[in-house]
Each structure stands twice: as structure tokens, then as C-alpha cells.
Amino acid sequence: MIEKSLLKGNIAIARAALNCGCSCYFGYPITPQTEIGEFLSLEMQKRNLAYVCAESEIGAINMALGAASSGQKVMASSSSCAVALMQETLSYAASDELPIVLVNVMRAGPGQGYIYPSQGDYNQATIGGGNGDYKTIVLSPSSVQECIELTYKSFYLAQKYRNPVILLVDGLLGQMAEPATITQNPYPDIDTSSWRLDGAKDRPSRNIHSLEPNQNKLNQHVLKLYQKYQQIEQSEPDWEEYLCDDAEIILTAFGTMARSAKAICNHFREQGIKMGVFRPITLYPFPYKRLRELSFKAKYIIDIEMNMGQMLKDVRLGVLSNSQISFIGKPVGDWLKKEEIINAIKNIIKEQYASI
């Protein structure tokens, strides 16, 4: 039997990375993710793996870019305002088709903000702050156990699609300890020998670059990337449904906010109200199709986030029914309290559910 132990989200991510063969890590301190780098500093040095306390996040992500060209599993971690510094290179990595796993343990913004909990980087992660037409796969865990599983999945998807992947973690989850198991990595290793740079031995030389002075070729390149993104959008959307089958009211939430949403859902179910929770696990590709199907039975879709409504626009894009879409949120600080959310929901649904 595999034992469960009390694990902090940040440490769980670091251990899962090591466990699935991540051989290169680059970072720069910023709360609330610093423990990832602290933990890996010793573990990677002991194993003679690549670890650099970079001079800045710009340095770190560019080291990751270089390391990724070797075909190995590469990770960087940071937080919010410092992930902002890495955007240029994420765009390069997407264009270069280089697999990098970037963990963003979110803090509150804008600007320096503070280390308070927030889910303010949904837009930064899913839309991206780099230039040009590119996409980053974004995974969102809601428990420490899922931090482990989605770390494995991040490395797998990054190499499978040769694309950067962001593991978008609530600051709360990075810092929170709960029982979890370091499971085995369920994904196969991907062969990178057809594209990696390791010296032109017994093969023609290769080069990886994003510059393309020929406009036809640049067009073709972006179109090729978009074929890949289309494939990702078809194959990879992932989500969790909680009591959605007969739901007339669907709460949408990501990350740890979905845990509160489930507790609230239970509360309303006890009163005979058909409520469910829809939690996107892949924020890109967003599970539009499934949300759309579910929404045709729902009178209300209520999106709950610890920000001012960033996922809300994806919810709106997904829902094509006449369901009323509402938003409950708060940008920063103590997580929305159960009672606050319950009252806000009652306010929204009072016309149809007068008895509440």
C-alpha cells in the first residue's frame, strides 16, 4: 500500500518533477513559490542534475529555453509579477516548439501586489502576455494530490506537443499541506531524438529559431502551430463534473475555488436544489464543448473566482443556451467565505427559487 503523507503543494510539485525525470530546473526567489526552488536545490545537486539560481526570471526562463533544446524535461517556477517577466521567452518557446514546464504559484496583483491569495493570473496564463499568435497549455490543480498528478501531466503534454505548459497553482495550494501520495508517473517518455540539438553527429545539422524573414514561410509556420493547437483543443480538454447531470444551477470555478464551490453545492443540494459544479482542469484548452452541453439544462450558470471575472469570459464563450450567467468574485485576500457565496447565490436565483 502506498502511504499518504502530509505534503505542501509546493513540495509536492517539486517531488513529482524529480520523480518523473525532470533533469533541469531554473528559478529566482519569489513568494509564495520559493520552496520549490529551495527543495530542488539540494535534491538536484545530489543527483548531478542541472540547477541554476538564475540572476533574474529573464535569465531563468532563457536557461530553460536552452535546456529544453536538449530534449530533456525542463522546469522553471515563479509567481505572478515575475512570470510577467518571462512572457517574451514563452512566445519564443511556443514558436520554437520547445517544451518547458513553468509553474506559476499565484500571488495577488496588479504590479507587485502582495503575497495574498488570488487567482489573478488566469488571463496571463491562458491568453499569454507574449507577442504573436501562440498558445500555452494551462493546467489547474485543486488539491495537493492533483499538484502531483498535473505535474506529471505537464511534463508529458509539454513533450508530446512540444509546447510550453503552465501549471497554474493558487498561492493557497502551494502553501497548504494535506495528505497526498507521490504516485508513479503514469505517462510514457517521449522520444525527442528527431528534433533535439545535441551536435550534428551522423545527421544533418539542425537549427531552432523563431526569426523568419520570408513572409510565406512565417505564415506557414504559424498555420502549422495552429493545426497543433487545434489538435490540442480536440484531444486535451479536461474537467471535473460534480453533480452536474441533473443540475439546473451550475457553479463554475477553477483551482481551490472549486473546493468551496462543492461545499456550497452540497449545502444547496440538502435543500433540494439541483446544483452542480463544473471545474475546468485544463484552462487552455478550455472545455467549452462539455460546458455547452451541460448548460442547455441549466437555468443559471454562476462563475466564482478569486479575481474580477477572468475565466468568466471563457464561460460566456462556452455557454450558448439561454442560461443566465452571473459572477461572484473578489480580487484579493481571504478566500470568499461560504456564507458570502451562499448569500450571493441566493440573490441571483431568488426569482426562480423563491422558497430559499
Next chain:
Amino acid sequence: MQVYSIPNSIKKDSKFTFCKGCDHGVAIKIIAEIIDELNLRENTVAISSSGCSVLLYDFLDIDCLEAPHGRACAVATGVKRAHRAKGEEKFVFTYQGDGDFASIGLGESMHSALRGENITAICINNTNYGMTGGQMGPTSIMGQLTTTSPLGRNKEYHGFPIKTAEQIALCEGTKFSARVALYDVKNILKAKKTIKKAFECQLKNKGFSFVEILSSCPTNWKLSAQDSHKKIAEELTKIYPLDIFKDTIDD
């Protein structure tokens, strides 16, 4: 008898796309020759950068990775360390402009030197941002007319240029730092010998090695190829002396 031949590490179908009289071509050719002589082709990953140096991979028949503007030394660090994590030593060098290495990328460059990263950086100093049309850069000299210093670089208004090779020599992790030029055959041969030494520094696993190449930019200097070389020989080498500023390879 010496017969002119194209080095093995130069792509056979490559066309010279630099401006007429530009020293980039000579610099790349001698690098290719050294790669051949040291038999490095099959074990090298080169890092190109943003600037006139970006198309390195169009000329060199070796594995190349392009870095974002200024980040070549960080990218090279990642490449070097990643292969080392697999127990393999790759030969890794960057090819950067002066703006790339010493302005936007000074942080990455200097920290790679400070860490003693076992890579080699080659910096083409043409005293301006060449690719974007000749603006004032970190190495533009006092009085230099550029598109953004139309009245000439002035210490009160613009501040001072950087002597890159001297500065990099000050870093403890730097084992070799030199400045060379390509304005005549004697200097080209000397440059080749110097770059070879920098490469050997890495092959001996000693730490950071750096060569700054004073290089002509006839287009933005608005001079002929000959006058550009004359300017380097008579003017630039007075400000940027050709020398080896640090060689502790055998210490």
C-alpha cells in the same frame, strides 16, 4: 601553397547576406575554421542572437539555437547544463552583437561570466545597433554620430560607453577575455588564434571565455569597406585596445 577553401562547417549553399564590406562574414568564417580544426562540429550547439548575427545558422553547418535579444549567455547556460545533467559535455558558444551582449543582455552576460559558466561568448562590436539601422549603442564612442545621437555622443547627455572585454575580465569566473580586430590579414590571423584559445579554455573546462571583435559596419558608419577598416585601425583601437585582458587558463 595555401588554397582558399570553404570550411567544412560552413553550409555549402549559404549566400553571404551581410552588407558589402561587413566583417561579420570574416568572423563567421574563422569560427568555422576553428570548429573544423578542433573537430568540434559534431559536438557543438551554437547560440545565435538578435542583431545582424541572428542568421548564424544560415552559414554554420552545426546545431544552432536562436536566443531572444540579449539572452544568449542564459540560453547557452541552459544548453550546457542540460547536457551535463546527462553526463555529456557539449561545446557551446554564443555569437552576439555589442548591443545584445553588453546592453540589453549585460545582466545575463556578466552573470554567466561571474558564475564561471563553461561557455564561450563571441561579441561583434560594431559600435552601434546595426540591424535596426545604426542607433547609439552601449559601445558607441564619444562624438559618434548615430541616428539617435545626431549631434554626436556626448558624456553629459548620453554618458559613457562600455569597454566590454575589460569589464568581463574583472569577473572571477572569467578565465579568458580578449579584444581582437579583423582590419587586415595580420589581425585576422591573430583573431583566429585568440578565438581558438578561448575555445580551448572551454574544452579544458576552465570557465567563461570571451572574445570581443572590433568589427566594421560600413552601412551604418556610412564609410567604404576600406575606410571602415581604417577607422578601426586608427581610431577605434585607441579607445578599444586590442589585447588579452585576462588569461588564467593555465593557472
